[in-house]
Amino acid sequence: MTNVDVCVCTFRRASIRETLRSLADQAAPATIRVIVADNDETDAARPAIEAIGADLGLDLVYRHAPARNISIARNATLDAATAPFVAILDDDEIADPAWLSRLLACQEETGADIVLGPVVALYDEAAPRWMRDGDFHSAGPVHVGGTIRTGYTSNVLFRRDAPALAGARFRPDLGRTGGEDTEFFARAFRLGARIVEAPDAIVSERVDARRQSLGWLMKRKFRSGQTHGLLLAQAARGPVGQGRSLALAGAKCGVCTVAALAMLPFARRRISWTLRASLHAGVVAQLLGMRTLVQYGADRSIAAN
Secondary structure, three states, rough: OEEEEEEEOOOOOOOOOHHHHHHOOOOEEEEEEEEEEEEEOOOOOHHHHHHHHHHHHOEEEEEEEEOOOHHHHHHHHHHHHHOOEEEOOOOOOEOOHHHHHHHHHHHHHHHHOEEEEEEEEEEEOOHHHHHHOOOOOOOOEEEEOOOEEOOOEEEEEEEOOOOOOOOOOOOOHHHOOHHHHHHHHHOOOOOOOOEEEOOOOOOEEEEHHOOOHHHHHHHHHHHHHHHHHHHHHHHHHHHHHHHHHHHHHHHHHHHHHHHHHHHHOOOOHHHHHHHHHHHHHHHHHOOOOOOOOOOOOOOOOOOOO
């Protein structure tokens, strides 16, 4: 039996009940321990979370990791992890019963250091038609020339002792803005980690009403662009390299803006190009030194007792 520490960071979300329930229902050839890091100022949620774990028969460890900085919570789970494999998902996601077994099977088959699965968005009937048609909240790995060069923490498994990951931690200075997971896995990739995709290892996420707007999507893309700009700045070889990245991002932003205007009669395509323009605008803003948007915790719901 493989030992896996499944890490969940939480901040005032009642949805963690269903997340933990989905972990209790895993049909995996593994011994699972669940590590929950609470990022709230106080540990008031500890009794409720521990009671849920006991009711579900989970081997659950609670860690209080204040406050309102997701990197602090993520690092607390890694500090508590002892298993050969670490899996991570969010506190508003539901794991398919075969989720963990499929991540493990993919890792065993490929020998990869990091395995990513898809996040499938679930929309209610109130979501705009263009949003449901475009499926703009779902997520999956990005392949560049056949290679995955970074990842995310919403659906991932990795070898804790892989040379590129041993002792690695998330950057606290990115814990309020987001992008800490992108930087974490991009750093591991630069150090030699191999990242693969397990397309059938699915987690699902209901899209909160507060996220069902073009404004929210544009802000998320802009912030993602700022993270990408940070990675470009790190990789740039002096001002010339950074200037080239800035010029390219500016050109892409312009092309996407023109394409969005050309698609005015077609909502889904117009929105798609608008979001791509927002992404490249974020890259430009980051390379020009604009302050990174603070997004973490801005739309978190209050956890039920």
